[in-house]
Amino acid sequence: MTALAIDARGLCKSFAGRVAVSNAAIQMPRGEVWGFLGPNGSGKTTTVRMLCGLLKPDAGEGACLGHDILTQTDAIKRETGYMTQKFSFWEDLSIRENLDFVARLYDMDNRRARVGKAIENLGLGHRQHQLAGMLSGGCKQRMALAACILHDPKLLLLDEPTAGVDPQARREFWEEIHRLSEQGLTVLVATHYMDEAERCDRIVYIAHGKMIARGTVGEVIAASHxxxxxxxxxxxxxxxxxxxxxxxxxxxxxxxxxxxxxxxxxxxxxxxxxxxxxxxxxxxxxxxxxxxxxxxx
Amino acid sequence: MRGFSSVRMIAVMLKEFVQMRRDRLTFGMIIGIPVLQLLLFGFAINNDPKGLPTAVQVRDESVYVRSLLKAIENTGYFVFTAQVHSEREAALLLDQGRVSFVITVPEDFSRRLMRGERPQVLVEADASDPSASVNAIAALSRLEMTALSHDLKGALAPASPSGAPIELRIQRRYNPEGISAYNIVPDLLGVILTMTMILITGLSVTRETERGTMENLLAMPLTPAEVMLGKIVPYVLIGYIQVAFTLLGARFVFHVPMLGSMWLLALALALFIAANLSVGFTFSTLARNQLQAMQMTFFFFLPSILLSGFMFPFRGMPGWAQSIGEILPLTHFLRAVRGILLKGNGWVEVWPHLWPLLIFLTLVSTLALSRYRRTLD
Structure with a gap:
């Protein structure tokens, strides 16, 4: 087992000639919570997608949880939880049906019990048969998180998980992230919000597709002079x-x-x-x- | 503010044009559909098919028989493509749909002709598609009087000028009364399945893309084959439900004969449904949204109903249109379903219509799987 959860170098990606990410590198140790900070269109989502095998980098190499991001994407997908920026679960399925579907895709044993436990942890037991599309923004996001960690991933990639969520729900969400981190989960959170970045062990700052600063929040601020x-x-x-x-x-x-x-x-x-x-x-x-x-x- | 403002109207108009330009596929359809229809209806569709393949079984070689056959061929409706020497051989050709007519001249034809006994020539017609054979049969009936008029002169001239010297006995096989429902209802099975199967799979996959759930599917450990089969199998079942309804209607409302094996029909259906679903899946990998998937379905459906022999006789189309028709799954399925239900075809006669479906299915599924993106690129 490698000590780094993410170890990528020289990642490049362009879309139709437009550079989205150039020469990105991340060396992230296991068990930490990192913030991936940058404005809209800076290449956060593209980088995260390259790390979990959803996009093929034009150049560069790397490993996620010790699996090559170019050739072993299936292994990465099995051990990673990826929460998309936009709610991407099935709005015409109920909470339970969504979680059940995910559990089946990961071929989990004890499916019924684990889904039941996840719903209980969510505190949505009484609403488990409600359609996901009917949930509030905060509930959707909690359900998405529950679905992403259902298969006990080793690495959690969150792409702007708190966009459009009220402050109270954001606070609770971060408490959950820290709880998961204490259980040994490695978490990379892409975000716009500095207060969220401040809750991370380290931040990586990206703008115009380039990583321009990294370190603890204090270090990054000091480096900006x-x-x-x-x-x-x-x-x-x-x-x-x-x-x-x-x-x-x-x-x-x-x-x-x-x-x-x-x-x-x-x-x-x-x-x-x-x-x-x-x-x-x-x-x-x-x-x-x-x-x-x-x-x- | 309530009044009509041409500025505001023009603003909407300009926005429409801009959006039209962005949506290339819709624009392509606007141009493509009329061109396609013009070509198909103008050049390919022919309600009066000529040159229908005909087998002859001649048991009496004489100058009269040669004149008769010449006269038949001269109508333009018949082309002699096979010489057969037994009833069985003739029946097989008709069953397989390789010929539309079998003309049998009996051995005592010339003798009886000279005796003025009005000999019979048997014409068996494949009436499983009545519209394909109706004009040819009409042309035949005129020949009774005229075919041999040059050969029968003087002493051989018919006794009474009104009576024809020969009789062309026409036997309509498979659908003797020419009931069009017999032919159309089994065909509808194919048309309904083409329409719904392609559309439904096309939509089910593009819906994932459109709603953003595709990203989630891709982020989870799923192989393209798992997605494709998982998406297709439920609709195969839906397809069979549609089939069950259509067949029940055919049997009990329209009293369509069902002569062949239902197992064979189920097999043909399985191949045909799968072929259509694979087309739908391919469309879904090309279309960016559900509307585009629908447009592509329509684009495939149009030639399917026009060039498959459903609406217009297949043999009436020019060679290029027939070649396109031969690619379409509906063409082969129609031949198979007519053969099974109306002709009582068995495995041997149906197999020539099944293997093209199998090839189509293999090629299109391969295309679909290779087009299916495992990444968001």
Missing amino acids: LVTRIAEGEGARHLAAEIGGKPGVEHAAFFGAALHISGQDGGALDAALAPIAGNPACGGARRNRALRMYSSI
């Missing part, structure tokens, strides 16, 4: 347009009511902000948040 000032208060809402184009300001965006103003050069940033420093809306420097990288890269 960004300094951020935060403006809060009543006047903050009107500041964004005023500050946006000034030298030293690379990015200004709101998070909640607070305007986060970032740049790589702290001195220049402060100089730019000096004229409005007297403004009661402006607060002090705060710690960086990596989300800023979205537009700074």
